[in-house]
Amino acid sequence: MRSFFLVLFCLIFSLELHSAPSKSQQQAQSLLLISIDGFAQHYMQRYKAPTLNRLAQGGVAAVSMQPAFPTKTFPNHYSIATGLYPANHGIVENNIYDADFDAVFRMSKPEEVTNGRWWLGEPVWVTAEKQGVKTGTYFFPGSEAAIKGVRPGLWQAYDGSVSNVDRVKSVLAWLDLPVEKRPQLLTLYFSAVDDAGHAYGPDSVQVAEAIAQVDQALSVLVAGLEQRGLLNSINLLLVSDHGMVKVPQQQVITLDQLFDEKKAALVLWTPEIVSIFPKAGELEPIYQQLKTSLPSQATVYKKSELPERWHYQNSKRIAPLLVVPEPGWRLMQKHKQQEWLKKTGLNAVTGSHGYDNNTPAMQAIFVGHGPAFAPGSQIPAFANVELYNLMCRILGIEPAPNDGNPDWVNSVYQAN
Template sequence: MTSKLLWMSFVLVAITSSITFSLQPDRQKVLLVSFDGFRWDYLYRVPTPHFHYIMKYGVHVKQVNNIFITKTYPNHYTLITGLFAESHGIVANEMFDPILNKSFSLDHMNVYDSEFWDEAMPIWITNQKAGHTTGAAMWPGADVQIHKSFPSYYMPYNESISFEDRVAKIIEWFTLKEPINLGLLYWEDPDDMGHHLGPDSPLMEPVISDIDSKLGYLIDMLKKAKLWNVVNLIITSDHGMTQCSEDRIIELDLYLDKDLYTLIDQSPVAAILPREGKFEEVYEALVHAHPNLTVYKKEEIPERWHYKYNSRIQPIIAVADEGWYILRNKSDDFLLGNHGYDNAFAEMHPIFLAHGPAFRKNFTKEVMNSTDLYPLLCHLLNITAPPHNGSLRNVQDLLSSATLRAVSYTQSTTVFRDTSKSREYEQGQPYAYFLGISLGSIIVIVFFVISIKHLIRSQIPAFSDMQSEIAQPLLQA
C-alpha cells in the first residue's frame, strides 16, 4: 500500500506542476533594434532582402504614427516609455527647463543630467524591478542614471563603436549563464547620412543597402548563437527624413530682432523663449512673417500633437512646412535632409517589423502608433506596464494565437490630466491565469479523491463479499 501511495503522490505532484507550468505566461526574450532615421519607404527604395526576409517570416506594419516632434531623443524615449513627449519630458533634442533653470543639448554633457529623464520610467527599470535583466547597446538614454538606476548591462555611448561590436555584446548578454530577457540595440544610420546627403539623393541607395546588410549580419549572429527562434526581434526606427533645399529657408533675422528672444530649439520646430516683457512683440513679429511658417502660442498648440502640457515646451513655437528650414540667417548650419516636422507627414514615419516565437508569420498590418510598442513589450516580457499612452489592443493582432492564449488580459483605458500632462493608460489583469489555476486545482483534487478511493478499495475486501462468505455452510468432508 505504501509504495502505491508514494507512486500516486508522485503522479499528483507531476500533474499539479504540469498544469501550473502550462498556465504560466511564456518567458519571452525580446531584442529591440532601432535604425535611426529609417523612413518607411526605404524598404522599397533598393533591394532589401533581409528586411523582406523578416516580413515574410514575421510581421510588418505599413504605417507607424510616431510622436511630435519627430526628433531622435523624444521618439526613442517614447518607444521605451509609451508616453507622448509632453508626458515623458524629453520634448526635443535641445531643451530649456525654466523650473530647473537648466539646458539640455545633444552637444553637451548635460544630456546626462538625470533630472531631465526622471519624469518617466524606461522599460529597463520596470523589467529589472520585476526581477529580470536588461542589456542596452548605445540606446539613447540608456547610459543615463534614471531614477537612480542603469540597465543591468549597458555600453556608454560611443559613435565610433562598430555595429558588429554592438551586436557581439548583445549576443554575449543573451547567452550568459543568467541571460538578459530584454536587449536594446541602436545604430546611427541612415539618419546621419540622410542629413548630409538628403533622402532624395541617389547616394542614399548604398546607405540603405548597407543597413540591410547589417540586419543580415544580426540575423546570422542570432542564428549562430541559436537565438533566432528564441528571441523576438523587433526592428523599428524613430522617424523618417525629408529633403530640404537652400531655396526653402526661413530667416528669422528678417522678421525679428535677435535681442528680443532666445532660440532654444531650431529647425523645423523653433522653440522660442521671449525676453521678459517681450512676448507679444515677438509673437506679433512672427505670426504672419512667412507663408510657410505657422506660429503658435503654447496654449494654442494643436491637441493632436500632445505637445503643450510640459514646462519645457517654450511659450512660442514656430513650425515650418515640410521641406522648409528655419535659420536665424543663412550663415547658420544647413542640412540637406531634416526631420522634426508634423508627425502626420508620411515622410516622417518610421518602420516596424518583427520576427520570433511570439509573432505571426507573413502578416501585414496597416497602421499602429509608436506608443503601442511599449505595452507590447511589457506583454511579451510579462511585466506590469505603468501608465502610458499606448494600447496593446491596437497591436494584439501581430501576435500568434499561442502567445495570446499564454497571457490573456482585459483592458481598461482611462484618460486623465493633471496640470502638466495628459496620459492614457491600460491595465492588464491575467484573469485567465487565475481561472486556469483554479480549474487545475479542482481537477487535481477530484483526481486525488478518486485515487484514494481506488487505493482503499484495492486494499480492503468489500463488505458485501465478506457477508457472502460468512453465509455459506462449511464444506463437508
C-alpha cells in the same frame, strides 16, 4: 491531529500560490529592440534591404508607424521606450530648457544626457529591472542615465565610431553569457541611415549605401542567432524613430530677421522647430510680429494653439511660442545660413526631420519577428507609443502608466 493537517495543507497551498508564476510570467519571452535611426517607411520599397525584408516576410510588418511630434531622435526613441508622448516623458525636443533647473539639455552635452533629472516616465528597461528581468542596452537614447535610480544591467555610452557589425557582435556576446547573467531584454541602435539622410538627402546614393551596410549588419545578427538556435525563439522588434525629407538649400527662412530676438529671454534654435521663451510682457509683441512677417511656409504658435493631435501642450518645458516650418523648409539664423552655404553650396540637397508627424515622409517602420508574432502578416499604421505595452507583454512584466492603448497589443501579439 486534524488541526495539524489543516495547518499543513494551508501552508503547502500558500507556498504553491506564491511560487507559481503568473500567466504573463509563464509566457515571458526574450526581446531584442533594434532601432534604425532615420529609416523612413518609404525606404522599404525604394531601397534594397534583403535581410530586413526577410524578417518582415517571416513576421509582422506595419503599413507604417507614426512618430510622435516633434519627429526628432531623442523624443521618439524615448516615446518608444516609455509609451508616453514627449510632453509626458519630458524629452520634448533634442534641445530642452527647464526653468526649475535653469539648465539646457542638448544631445551634445553628455553631462545632461546622462543626468536622470531630464528623463521622466519609466523606460522599458527600468520596468524590467524593477521586476527582476535582466536588461542590456546598446546605444539606445536614454539608457545612459540612471532613471528613477535604475540603470540597465548592461549598457554602453554612445560612441558613433563603433561599426555596425561590432555593435551586433557585442549584443551576440551578451546572448552568450550564462543564463543567470544573460539579458532577457536587449536593445541595439544604428545611426548610419540617419547620418547619410541628413548629409545627402533621402534620395541619395549614400542613403542606399548606408541601408546596405545596416542590412549587412542585420545579416550578421541573423546568422549569429541561427548559429545559437535563437532566431525563432527570440523576438526581434525592428523600428525607426522618424523618416526623412529632402531640403534644398535655398528653402531657408532666416527667422532672426523677422522678430526682435532681444525681446526673448531664451531662443532654442533647431531647423525644424524654434522655441521662444519671451521676456515678461513680450509674448504678444513677438507673436504679432511673427504672425505678420512669417512667409506661408512657416507658422508661429502659442503653446495653447498647438494642434491637439500633437499631444504637445502639457509640459512646462515646451516654450510659450513655437515656430514650425513646412516639411522641406528650414529655420535658421542669418549667420548660420551663410556658414552652411559656404560648406554645401546653394544647389545642394540635404535631408531633415522634425516636422508635423502626419507628414508621409516622416513615417517610420515596424517589423516584428519571433514567437510573439504570426508570420507573414501585416497590420495597419499605428502610433509608436503603443510599443511599450507590447514589449511588456512579451517580457511578462507589468507596464507602468503610459499613453498607449492596452487593447492594441491584442491585435499584434500572438499568444502561445
